[in-house]
Amino acid sequence: MPNIASILKAEISRVTRKEVRTEIEALRKASAQHRSSIAALRRQIESLQKELRRVSKGSARVRSAPDATESAEQGPARRFSAGRLAAHRSKLGLSAAAYGKLVGVSGQTVYHWEQGKARPRAAQLESLALVRSLGKREIAGQLQEE
Structure with missing residues (x-):
């Protein structure tokens, strides 16, 4: 006759593995969602930085452009x-x-x-x-x- 303690220990181990497996699966799904949202945020940051560089480059040109009176005297742009x-x-x-x-x-x-x-x-x-x-x-x- 098997030892009741060893059977109880094996059953507890099996149930514990099953519970841990379900918890890990939920964590994996959450982790994948977080990674995808992080990647989306990085793409958004890159596009905003690119737009900022473009706008700042354009504003630098506007600031360095001569006055309208000077360009009218020189002829057409x-x-x-x-x-x-x-x-x-x-x-x-x-x-x-x-x-x-x-x-x-x-x-x-x-x-x-x-x-x-x-x-x-x-x-x-x-x-x-x-x-x-x-x-x-x-x-x-x-x-x-x-």
Whole structure:
């Protein structure tokens, strides 16, 4: 006849394991929910930080922009697009160095403008606008003069 103490001990152990298993399962579910909410919060923080950088960069540009009276005296505001510059240069069939001679800068500067690594100054934007207004023949004539 088996010992009643050992049977009681085995039964208590079995019931305890069963109770612990249900408790652990509940904790696992809660832990998974917490991890997913933490990940969502991190994504939200990253997007807010990105938006903050974008807004602060835009406000820095606004603060550093000249007054409206100064820009009205200088003429119309010029916009710059790296892609449009590269397209215009390739349309003319010019090297970056030749295009730079027309604008009054080096070929390396033109290359950096096209890559978006640098932006032209206001005076250089005026030179670029002047070159854009010229035709192929006029540009060829100017390059031959130099």
